[in-house]
Amino acid sequence: xxxxxxxxxxxxxxxxxxxxxxxxxxxxxxxxxxxxxxxxxxxxxxxxxxxxxxxxxxxxxxxxxxxxxxxxxxxxxxxxxxxxxxxxxxxxxxxxxxxxxxxxxxxxxxxxxxxxxxxxxxxxxxxxxxxxxxxxxxxxxxxxxxxxxxxxxxxxxxxxxxxxxxxxxxxxxxxxxxxxxxxxxxxxxxxxxxxxxxxxxxxxxxxxxxxxxxxx
Numbered sequence: 414x415x416x417x418x419x420x421x422x423x424x425x426x427x428x429x430x431x432x433x434x435x436x437x438x439x440x441x442x443x444x445x446x447x448x449x450x451x452x453x454x455x456x457x458x459x460x461x462x463x464x465x466x467x468x469x470x471x472x473x474x475x476x477x478x479x480x481x482x483x484x485x486x487x488x489x490x491x492x493x494x495x496x497x498x499x500x501x502x503x504x505x506x507x508x509x510x511x512x513x514x515x516x517x518x519x520x521x522x523x524x525x526x527x528x529x530x531x532x533x534x535x536x537x538x539x540x541x542x543x544x545x546x547x548x549x550x551x552x553x554x555x556x557x558x559x560x561x562x563x564x565x566x567x568x569x570x571x572x573x574x575x576x577x578x579x580x581x582x583x584x585x586x587x588x589x590x591x592x593x594x595x596x597x598x599x600x601x602x603x604x605x606x607x608x609x610x611x612x613x614x615x616x617x618x619x620x621x622x623x624x625x626x627x628x629x
Contacts, residue, residue, distance in 0.1 A: 416486045419494055420477070426498045427473040430505060434462055434469070437509035457588075458512040464595045465508040468533070469501065471598050472540070483547060484554040493543035500536035507532045515587055526587035527580060533594055534576035541570040572597045 438458055476497075483490075507529045514525035547553060548562050557565060579593040 416480050416483050419486055419491060420480050423476060423494060423498060424473070426501060427469060427476070430501050431466060431469045431473075433505035434465055434508060437505065437512065438462060455512075457515040458509070460591055461508045461512040461515075464591050464598070465504050467598050468594060469504060471601050472501070472536070475540075475601060479544065479547065482554055483552050485552055487550060487552065489546055489550065490543065490552060493539070493546050497536065497539040497543055500532055500539060503532055504536075511587075511590075522587045523584055526583035526590045529594075530576060530579040530583045530590050533597075534573060534580060537570075537573035537576050537597075541566070541573050544569045572601060 438455075507525075511525045511529040514521045516522075545566055548557060548566065575593065575597055579590050582593065583590050
């Protein structure tokens with residue numbers, strides 16, 4: 414079984430999720446103060462949008478990078494990918510919820526922050542488990558050595574570990590969750606798997622798959 418259908422389906426889900434983020438950007442409209450005041454009041458929505466946009470975007474890049482190196486797809490990988498997409502499609506909902514309740518503060522803001530961090534953690538963990546399955550099941554075109562596999566799994570799964578910290582922070586200072594999510598996403602912009610093991614179609618060594626965990 415090749416990965417073309419899996420990648421096409423996944424790309425569609427990523428595209429819909431990242432587009433839905435923009436639907437949460439709005440202002441009350443005339444009669445609710447000046448436009449500048451309304452825009453300033455909606456700052457949590459803009460910050461949450463930017464962070465979540467790059468979470469999904471970097472995740473998509475790393476998903477593409479990983480599957481560029483997958484030689485075959487098994488049933489386990491199909492279900493692991495579905496599990497990842499389960500959390501990707503929920504990102505627009507948790508983003509808008511977090512932005513709305515961050516403005517009000519109090520207990521609701523903390524609950525919304527925890528919800529955001531938990532979904533990001535689940536996303537990061539599911540991507541990590543998918544990568545582990547790809548490595549352990551021998552699905553890569555060029556398998557990694559045991560040492561390289563262990564190192565790659567640690568680098569790949571770091572984000573899922575940091576999101577646990579974000580969950581704890583959400584109970585204390587909700588806005589900091591967005592900062593942590595942004596930092597984790599920045600970490601995954603860089604490739605997280607040794608590149609010397611991965612050939613390109615032309616025979617040269619290409620880039621290895623990056624990790625996500627934005628997880629998230």
